[in-house]
Amino acid sequence: MCDFHIEGVRKTIIPQKQSGRHPVSQTPNALLLKPSGYHCTKWMLLSAGLRRGLCVQATLKDQTEGLSDKEQRFVDKLYTGLLRQQRACLAEAITLVESTHERKKELARVLLQRVLAHHREQERLNQGKPLTFRVGLSGPPGAGKSTFIEYFGKMLTERGHRLSVLAVDPSSCTSGGSLLGDKTRMIELSRDMNAYIRPSPTSGTLGGVTRTTNEAILLCEGGGYDIILIETVGVGQSEFAVANMVDMFVLLLPPAGGDELQGIKRGIIEMADLVAITKSDGDLVVPARRIQAEYTSALKLLRRRSGVWKPKVVRISSRSGEGISEMWDTMREFQQVMLASGELATRRQKQQKVWMWNLIQENILEHFKSHPSIREQIPLMENKVLSGALSPGLAADMLLKAFKS
Numbered sequence: 416m417c418d419f420h421i422e423g424v425r426k427t428i429i430p431q432k433q434s435g436r437h438p439v440s441q442t443p444n445a446l447l448l449k450p451s452g453y454h455c456t457k458w459m460l461l462s463a464g465l466r467r468g469l470c471v472q473a474t475l476k477d478q479t480e481g482l483s484d485k486e487q488r489f490v491d492k493l494y495t496g497l498l499r500q501q502r503a504c505l506a507e508a509i510t511l512v513e514s515t516h517e518r519k520k521e522l523a524r525v526l527l528q529r530v531l532a533h534h535r536e537q538e539r540l541n542q543g544k545p546l547t548f549r550v551g552l553s554g555p556p557g558a559g560k561s562t563f564i565e566y567f568g569k570m571l572t573e574r575g576h577r578l579s580v581l582a583v584d585p586s587s588c589t590s591g592g593s594l595l596g597d598k599t600r601m602i603e604l605s606r607d608m609n610a611y612i613r614p615s616p617t618s619g620t621l622g623g624v625t626r627t628t629n630e631a632i633l634l635c636e637g638g639g640y641d642i643i644l645i646e647t648v649g650v651g652q653s654e655f656a657v658a659n660m661v662d663m664f665v666l667l668l669p670p671a672g673g674d675e676l677q678g679i680k681r682g683i684i685e686m687a688d689l690v691a692i693t694k695s696d697g698d699l700v701v702p703a704r705r706i707q708a709e710y711t712s713a714l715k716l717l718r719r720r721s722g723v724w725k726p727k728v729v730r731i732s733s734r735s736g737e738g739i740s741e742m743w744d745t746m747r748e749f750q751q752v753m754l755a756s757g758e759l760a761t762r763r764q765k766q767q768k769v770w771m772w773n774l775i776q777e778n779i780l781e782h783f784k785s786h787p788s789i790r791e792q793i794p795l796m797e798n799k800v801l802s803g804a805l806s807p808g809l810a811a812d813m814l815l816k817a818f819k820s
């Protein structure tokens with residue numbers, strides 16, 4: 416028998432014995448979880464699931480206990496608004512997870528835990544299958560990303576999907592401006608009630624920006640969006656971060672070669688599950704075909720990311736719409752193949768783990784660099800390493816020793 420809390424109400428769980436009802440089960444706060452006739456292993460499975468659930472509930476309880484009534488009401492409002500698919504609540508919830516204010520970060524954590532618990536329950540009801548499709552989209556500037564998202568997004572909403580577009584913009588970390596996710600880039604889609612477009616925060620490190628993107632994905636999913644598109648410019652590190660937070664990574668390339676594609680790294684092509692050559696219309700059809708053939712051959716030589724899916728190269732035009740419906744069919748095929756093989760679930764699990772360690776690394780490094788006994792030593796040590804007075808290993812040891820002491 417054990418106690419736990421659901422939404423603040425204390426409950427007692429009593430495993431019902433074959434011999435009859437436990438007397439405590441008659442009390443109003445008791446929850447009898449084993450219907451008579453349940454097979455033993457089913458009960459064990461149920462109790463294993465419950466134990467996991469209890470962990471989440473316990474964490475939630477620990478966290479909510481520290482909130483004032485006003486804060487509780489605020490989190491409740493966002494949570495219920497989110498589940499009722501109110502866009503204003505989704506926007507406010509994402510702003511909350513983007514906040515760097517310590518108290519707000521606390522509220523964001525509570526909200527995320529609740530959304531996560533709800534999400535997990537929904538997935539359990541769906542036989543453990545993901546209810547959403549997370550797609551990463553990258554390409555060099557001018558590849559035709561926003562024109563594509565506008566066309567593709569409209570097509571999806573017309574087919575009954577709810578789409579959210581989140582942008583990870585590496586330029587925002589240095590320039591303070593956000594190139595992507597700008598609503599003027601996708602005018603029609605931004606007016607569509609079944610689409611939600613959100614630019615990335617305009618400050619912070621890439622790690623910080625991508626952390627909030629990860630959390631925004633969860634919130635969008637909680638808000639009932641079944642397709643989450645994460646867009647980034649493929650010229651930095653952000654595309655690797657995005658590739659590591661999605662089910663499928665799509666690379667958009669313009670029908671141009673050589674110099675125009677120089678910024679695209681080989682590594683990112685290896686990450687692609689699908690390459691789409693854009694602007695395949697008019698005079699550009701011929702170069703688009705050539706680039707398609709080149710990439711089809713190149714992909715054969717690259718290391719494959721999946722054991723069950725061979726990356727494909729398609730040609731599309733967001734002007735004429737040619738190839739876009741077929742591209743979506745290919746994306747659905749990918750999703751089915753990956754789901755059936757179990758790779759999709761494994762990919763998501765790995766991403767969670769990688770993400771946790773990325774955050775730990777980033778936080779520890781930040782803590783190290785700003786530590787009072789280290790801060791001033793760092794430039795001195797760097798200079799000594801540069802002048803050859805100290806080896807990198809020795810400098811690192813000295814700094815670490817100062818940090819530990």
Ligand SMILES: Nc1nc2c(ncn2[C@@H]2O[C@H](COP(=O)(O)OP(=O)(O)OP(=O)(O)O)[C@@H](O)[C@H]2O)c(=O)[nH]1
Nearest residue numbers: 556557558559560561562563694695696732733734
């Ligand atoms: N012919 C043709 N031109 C296109 C197509 N898609 C986009 N373009 C043009 O290509 C240019 C760049 O398109 P965008 O959609 O803004 O490209 P982007 O990748 O979002 O660019 P950034 O915002 O700079 O990252 C625009 O002038 C578009 O009109 C297409 O399918 N066919």
